[in-house]
Amino acid sequence: MLRPAYPIETERLTLRPFHEDDLDGLFAYQSMPEVARFLYWEPRNMEESRSFLKQKMGASTVEREGDWLVLAVVWRQTGDLIGEVNLQWRSREHRQGEIGYIFNPAFHGRGFATEAAEVVLRLGFEELGLHRVVGRLEARNTASARVLERLGMRREAHLVHNEIVKGEWSEEVIYAMLRHEWDARAAG
Secondary structure (H helix, E strand, C coil): CECCCCCEECCCEEEEECCHHHHHHHHHHHCCHHHHCCCCCCCCCHHHHHHHHHHHHCCCCECCCCCEEEEEEEECCCCEEEEEEEEEEEECCCCEEEEEEEECHHHCCCCHHHHHHHHHHHHHHHHCCCCEEEEEEECCCHHHHHHHHHCCCEEEEEEEEEEEECCEEEEEEEEEEEHHHHHHHHHC
16 A cells, blocks of 8 residues: 655655646646647547546555556646656556656656656655556657656567557557666665
8 A cells, every 4th residue: 555645845846646726737738739649548628637637636545456646746946737647556466566657748858757757666666565667658759768768767678569549550668677676776
């Protein structure tokens, strides 16, 4: 079980559960075609974002296999919601997890995704006791791949034409990190 103490502060960011006041910030990036491009969903309208916000608001703890922890990422300098980071408990038996993140493109290129994703890696390894954490992405999403590489995750697989997404064959790249690799990184 994972029940983080909120808020979680990094050098520049606050990570916390989503709340109702986040709707405009969430809609700002969920409505963008460039954000939805490599995801399973299309750009969302305000009502769709409102519905997904309710789901995100209920995802502040991980209690059982399959649960997602979804955290709003706020840039403290401005108070803006700039994105989200996610951690899924994929397998209790095998101590496996998955991380993900989505950020407003207005805030790309500043290291925010790496800074925030490092927090969910730490939560997964040190608080949930995971042995292995993966990150999955569409092969064309090179910016997301760079985030995983900066986190110290290693590229393990490139699945060619593994799914049809939005009417075309998609390719998936899988990155991973093991607990001992996390420990070595954290110690360094």
